[in-house]
Amino acid sequence: MDFNDTKEEASFRAEVRSWLEANAQLKDPRKARAGRSIRPESERLERARAWQAKKAEAGYAAITWPKEYGGLGGSSIQSVIYSQEEAHFDVPGGFYEIGLGMCIPTMLAWATEEQKQRFVKPALYGEEIWCQLFSEPSAGSDVAGLRTKAERDGDDWVINGQKVWTSGAHYCDYGIIVTRSDPTVPKHKGLTFFFLDMKSPGIEIRPIKQITGDANFNEVFFTDVRVPDSQRLGAVGEGWKVALTTLMNERLAIGQGTGVDYNELLQLARDTELESGPAIKDSNVREHLADWYVQTQGLKYTKFRTLTALSKGQQPGPESSIGKIVSGPKMQDLAGFGMELQGQGGILHDGELSPLNAAFQNQWFGGAGYRIAGGTDEILRNIVSEQVLGLPQDVRVDKTVPYNELPKGK
Amino acid sequence: MNFDFSDDQKMLKDQVRRFLEDKCPIERVRAVLESDQTMAADIWSGLAELGVGGAAIPEEYGGLGLSTLELCVVAEELGRAVAPVPFSSSIYMAAEALRLFGSEEQKQHWLPKLAAGEIIGTLAAAEGVQAPNPRNLECRIEGGSLSGHKLPVADGLDADVAIVLCQSEKGPSLALVDLSQDKAQASAVQTIDPTRGHARIDFNGATAELIGAAGEGWDMYTRIEAGAAVLMAFEQVGGAQAAMDMARTYALDRYAFGRQIGSYQAIKHKIADMYVKLELARSNCYYGAMVLANEGHDLEIAAAASRIAATEAYRFAAQENIQVHGGIGFTWEANPQFHYRRAKLLGLALGSASRWKDRLVSALERANLAS
Numbered sequence: 006m007d008f009n010d011t012k013e014e015a016s017f018r019a020e021v022r023s024w025l026e027a028n029a030q031l032k033d034p035r036k037a038r039a040g041r042s043i044r045p046e047s048e049r050l051e052r053a054r055a056w057q058a059k060k061a062e063a064g065y066a067a068i069t070w071p072k073e074y075g076g077l078g079g080s081s082i083q084s085v086i087y088s089q090e091e092a093h094f095d096v097p098g099g100f101y102e103i104g105l106g107m108c109i110p111t112m113l114a115w116a117t118e119e120q121k122q123r124f125v126k127p128a129l130y131g132e133e134i135w136c137q138l139f140s141e142p143s144a145g146s147d148v149a150g151l152r153t154k155a156e157r158d159g160d161d162w163v164i165n166g167q168k169v170w171t172s173g174a175h176y177c178d179y180g181i182i183v184t185r186s187d188p189t190v191p192k193h194k195g196l197t198f199f200f201l202d203m204k205s206p207g208i209e210i211r212p213i214k215q216i217t218g219d220a221n222f223n224e225v226f227f228t229d230v231r232v233p234d235s236q237r238l239g240a241v242g243e244g245w246k247v248a249l250t251t252l253m254n255e256r257l258a259i260g261q262g263t264g265v266d267y268n269e270l271l272q273l274a275r276d277t278e279l280e281s282g283p284a285i286k287d288s289n290v291r292e293h294l295a296d297w298y299v300q301t302q303g304l305k306y307t308k309f310r311t312l313t314a315l316s317k318g319q320q321p322g323p324e325s326s327i328g329k330i331v332s333g334p335k336m337q338d339l340a341g342f343g344m345e346l347q348g349q350g351g352i353l354h355d356g357e358l359s360p361l362n363a364a365f366q367n368q369w370f371g372g373a374g375y376r377i378a379g380g381t382d383e384i385l386r387n388i389v390s391e392q393v394l395g396l397p398q399d400v401r402v403d404k405t406v407p408y409n410e411l412p413k414g415k
Numbered sequence: 416m417n418f419d420f421s422d423d424q425k426m427l428k429d430q431v432r433r434f435l436e437d438k439c440p441i442e443r444v445r446a447v448l449e450s451d452q453t454m455a456a457d458i459w460s461g462l463a464e465l466g467v468g469g470a471a472i473p474e475e476y477g478g479l480g481l482s483t484l485e486l487c488v489v490a491e492e493l494g495r496a497v498a499p500v501p502f503s504s505s506i507y508m509a510a511e512a513l514r515l516f517g518s519e520e521q522k523q524h525w526l527p528k529l530a531a532g533e534i535i536g537t538l539a540a541a542e543g544v545q546a547p548n549p550r551n552l553e554c555r556i557e558g559g560s561l562s563g564h565k566l567p568v569a570d571g572l573d574a575d576v577a578i579v580l581c582q583s584e585k586g587p588s589l590a591l592v593d594l595s596q597d598k599a600q601a602s603a604v605q606t607i608d609p610t611r612g613h614a615r616i617d618f619n620g621a622t623a624e625l626i627g628a629a630g631e632g633w634d635m636y637t638r639i640e641a642g643a644a645v646l647m648a649f650e651q652v653g654g655a656q657a658a659m660d661m662a663r664t665y666a667l668d669r670y671a672f673g674r675q676i677g678s679y680q681a682i683k684h685k686i687a688d689m690y691v692k693l694e695l696a697r698s699n700c701y702y703g704a705m706v707l708a709n710e711g712h713d714l715e716i717a718a719a720a721s722r723i724a725a726t727e728a729y730r731f732a733a734q735e736n737i738q739v740h741g742g743i744g745f746t747w748e749a750n751p752q753f754h755y756r757r758a759k760l761l762g763l764a765l766g767s768a769s770r771w772k773d774r775l776v777s778a779l780e781r782a783n784l785a786s
Contacts, residue, residue, distance in 0.1 A: 303724055
């Protein structure tokens with residue numbers, strides 16, 4: 006039992022490391038916890054685009070993809086090794102994860118050869134950015150309950166409706182979308198899947214202002230947007246099957262939260278004086294610190310177990326499904342507790358005054374969203390209990406009833 | 416990355432599991448509960464025949480000369496079976512104490528018999544209803560003679576030899592006492608888990624010898640505890656898994672309001688939470704196992720994290736298993752009681768969760784200052 010690389014892994018790591026050293030700067034540990042990035046989005050996008058192109062040129066942009074589509078034809082463990090090494094370097098990110106993590110894998114599975122030749126490489130090289138158009142105001146956890154309509158008109162489809170929570174829609178070039186093409190059949194059977202040009206006439210994009218005040222997502226309105234039938238992925242009425250390909254990749258694409266963790270809380274407790282004495286000596290503080298440490302380590306070593314399976318060429322076990330269930334509430338609660346240690350000053354949300362550039366306050370807000378994005382805590386518990394533990398699905402009233410006869414609420 | 420047990424270790428685990436499934440079904444545990452037995456002697460001798468007690472004991476002292484990793488996989492299976500045997504007392508505590516701190520002569524004399532399961536050892540620390548600490552020990556050794564009492568002592572009625580945390584003129588010390596002498600008297604005490612016998616032992620000038628140096632007893636004791644915490648955490652993980660499996664089976668079999676209760680989110684999310692806590696514990700325990708086997712410098716941290724996570728996983732699975740069962744789960748005839756009892760017993764056996772959380776943060780503070 007050890008954490009060592011195999012010989013092959015070690016040599017791949019060395020290769021990746023020397024490429025990164027030649028092409029990027031190591032992170033400055035003193036700036037490691039800088040709060041929100043202050044560069045404007047357009048500038049960050051330019052940096053990310055340049056880095057993406059460099060990475061793709063070297064073959065590291067999609068390590069597990071086949072070589073014919075610009076990948077390296079490598080293994081999952083190599084992909085993990087690359088990410089581990091890249092994490093030591095100051096490289097831009099945040100624009101390509103959804104496209105390359107979810108949209109293009111869906112294209113690779115369902116698009117025609119000609120379409121793959123046209124779209125995969127430009128996405129890989131960062132020339133075109135993709136977004137995912139699934140969630141709707143009335144279809145979140147129950148995404149198959151979506152309402153956006155697609156109607157056939159000659160060689161085209163005409164799309165009307167609204168999508169929400171679309172990251173990056175305003176700078177994206179293409180999107181994948183699931184629509185309702187037949188409301189008279191049960192809901193999973195009346196869906197059809199397309200990819201489309203985000204600059205098509207009839208698409209209107211508005212930012213969603215979040216409780217943080219930031220706007221990282223959009224709502225996207227479709228008014229008589231025409232999409233050629235050739236851009237349909239999968240058969241008419243089989244959009245759910247295609248959507249599952251995308252959703253399977255979602256949990257892989259949604260990254261671990263970064264930010265304040267038990268180390269930062271330990272430091273804060275050291276620096277804080279309570280009425281009863283130093284916070285670090287307070288038994289309530291110590292119990293919390295211990296609990297979060299144990300959770301953090303538990304997740305870390307669970308990941309190591311997953312990596313061990315990958316390293317041996319096996320499928321990771323179901324234990325990898327616990328990550329977000331644990332880390333979401335932990336992020337939120339740990340940040341909230343850090344604010345409590347700051348006393349009445351915990352309400353300050355000010356990069357100058359609040360410790361660590363207001364990282365506790367930022368994460369307290371962010372944690373509320375993280376517990377919902379990419380599968381709520383509750384949906385994830387359903388997944389664990391049904392898919393890992395084999396417990397039965399809830400009784401469903403919506404599986405056999407035609408979509409247009411289902412109660413919909415407001 | 417090779418963060419897993421070896422194929423040989425997994426084979427050993429399977430072997431122990433098959434033995435326990437065959438010889439130690441839950442009815443065998445119930446037989447101990449419902450009699451005045453303090454252990455299942457047949458299971459104990461069966462384990463001795465498998466030779467697992469000597470896994471971590473060097474060959475020159477009659478063991479198999481493997482490592483504590485082998486003990487971890489055995490522990491998980493013992494926990495799963497809620498086995499009524501003194502394995503933890505005799506092996507994780509007494510044999511490990513001797514292996515780590517015994518003199519050559521003490522090792523030669525005691526380890527082969529402990530390895531073979533011919534005799535049973537235990538570790539006696541508590542002296543009543545408060546946790547022992549370096550200042551409140553009343554049991555005292557003077558000139559090779561031990562006086563005072565210990566309560567509760569796990570497997571105290573069956574043990575042949577005890578390692579006793581006691582006071583000496585130089586401070587806390589560890590004493591080794593042969594329990595066959597008249598000046599050491601064990602009497603049964605009632606506990607929450609009668610499937611593991613416990614005793615009060617009175618020492619009236621009993622003949623005793625020191626293990627290690629006088630005055631260094633507390634440090635040795637905390638090191639023994641740290642190792643035992645990792646091994647016992649594997650028992651707790653095994654128990655948590657069994658309690659979760661029991662809840663899952665019941666949730667599939669039981670119908671209410673016209674459907675399986677496992678289809679209600681109130682029930683299935685509870686079982687999902689058992690799974691999450693179990694996997695967090697298992698992962699912490701793997702790290703604990705690795706550090707223990709390598710005698711790593713952060714054993715204190717890894718052991719505390721293993722114990723905290725495993726105690727929580729077993730506590731939650733055992734108590735919520737009763738809840739999933741509803742009324743039947745509260746009856747004597749039903750089996751959830753075995754885990755409810757054992758989870759609390761193991762959760763207190765090496766001291767409370769709060770104590771270990773405090774230990775963990777103290778160790779983290781030291782590590783953080785050192786780095």
